[in-house]
Amino acid sequence: MNREPTPTCFIHFDKNLCNSCIDCVRACPTKAIRIRNNQTIRMVDQCIGCGECIRVCPKGAMTAATATLASLEKDKIPVALVHPTLYAQFPGIAPMDLLAAVKTLGFHHVMDLSHYIEMFQCATEDFIRRNRVSQQTPWPLISPFCPVAIHLIAVLFPSLLHHILPIMRPVALAGREIKRRLAKEYRVLENEVVTYYITPNRASYPFERSYVDRALGINDVYAQLIRQIEQFENNDSISSLQDQFNITVTGNGLMWAISGGEIAGLNIEPTLAVSGIRETMAYLEKIELGLFGDTEYIELRTCPDGCVGGVLTGIDRHLAKSAVLRMVPKLDSGRRLPREKILRLYAKGRFMAETMPSDLEQLLGTTKEHLSLESLQKVENLLKSINGMNCAACGSPDCRTFCEDVVMGRAALRDCLLIWARENGGDTSSS
């Protein structure tokens, strides 16, 4: 095992595979990676789990720190919670067949999220309606669904933490419910019911850990599921795999696999859907300038095109997106849960987030060092004297970050190729 002992980080790094190129350094949106003396250094507390380093690494040295199917054997009651994106990986396969295939991986039960997505929608609409009167939370409200977006806010845009909708995510609602029900049914403790979230992205919330135990990448199970579905086509033993928790998968739920799918199912106006890490950051910058105050709800997805663009998917995101759009009309698309019942539960506070926005910064934020005014002045002067082009050859993502690293004593000035060349008589005029 070459894996680093970094339990808090969402990404595993294998230094034996790393060739010290700077692709991940430049791709990291929170600037949490450096190359120093040919070694990759990661500031894991600033990792938001976006997986951009996994996307760009040419050597496969970065991988998601997901669970493995082997650990299922040790669990008393392993249960799968299925992210809607899984269905999008299997164009033409009925979601119910896919859920049966997931069960053959060794799960006692398999649970689709459509039901809990509906609860979330109902609770969200009600919260927003009340907020119009109470103005308790500032507009625009930000969807809590994408954990990368929320980690991003905590690390780079902490002033926006109180914009996050304080409703529990569908997967947490599902995990809480199934643990409660199965603990009773099997007469075991709730923590002996172990939930695996089959997901396109590794990031998760520390405060959801009691409901969502582990993350399993869609790519970790994709090949096995393909084989299983082929077997189903050869015989019809599938009915024995039907699960009491296999409630009908809805088009409304499936839409959450793509950007815009969450707001499409909400009876709220005006809303906005943004996808992709750079776009998400650009919008967060704008919200911090006070823009979009007339928008009620913003769906942020840091992967391109939404969750189908996740790092841990099985097929190309464009294929997956087409699959969703073709499948949705064939599924039951309306809501099926009695709204009154959900609102009664809502009134009891059953859907409210258990972590206050004010605690989020501490839970998800970083311990990043800050600069003093004197240090910042030094950074500005150094930046002017280097007058570089953000080549990143020094091992920092850009010139400004390099200057900060130098001033903070984390890098040496000679690491800058331009400075080195000038000192050694090279022709790199600073004009």
Add this chain to the structure above:
Amino acid sequence: MPALKKCYHIKKKDFIRAGEASIHVKNLLKTLNYNPELIRRVAICGYEAEMNAVMHGGDGRLCIEINSYQLVLKVSDTGPGITDIELAMQAGFSTASDEHREMGFGAGMGLPNMKKNADHLDLASESGKGTQVVMIFQTGPET
């Protein structure tokens, strides 16, 4: 006493890049570990002033001066200037063109919003020469 001054150019009619100077200022303040709420106030003021310069002004400049007890945000432009400053400060008053209104601007809340978010606001303008708005944010006891 150490003080830091940084200036950014604002290009007239450049709606696409409008806001960039304020984003730079915001990120500068973040590296200095100012309170997020204070940063938000500075960012809002900077953006409103920047938009005014982009819409009404000619080219302009946004400057931030940081010292140990206050932040001074100065936004100046070479536009037509404001004829009646008192009127301009009133909520809802706007001279934005129809074109600007179509883009969602011109609600007449820019200056009132700046006044609300800054600890002190000074507006100087000369008809035909331009406008300068100075906003001050207290960050600590004066030394």
